[in-house]
Amino acid sequence: MSQPPVETYYENGKWKDKVEGKERAFKTFETKAEAQAAGRERAKELETEHIIKNMDGKISEKKSYGNDPRPPKGSRG
Template structure:
């Protein structure tokens, strides 16, 4: 399982950053672009993606790995 990916505000743009690091992986002009980049990385690494609001709060998350609580049904 890879490093979780975070979509975060970055100097008026949006960045994708691996969890536990300050280094930015990629910068995108819009949040939607950054989400697509983070989704591809998370799928590739079988990890989770966290989408942050402009104020830094987490607004959404998606799991692309081994979900410990898969949906029942």
């Protein structure tokens, strides 16, 4: 079973990182760049997806650092 994704999001005036499904953030930051960098590192450690959201909560970017079951479109194995 794979790990749940790591989310970087904005809430109550702070940028936060949490593992999806967890109640609380594991770290808070003043800037999105700081939160994104920490979230990326955690996603790499867990070998999972990193979901980055804008201030409005909409997903702006997704990156996978895990063992993807399928290669991306257009690539050949």
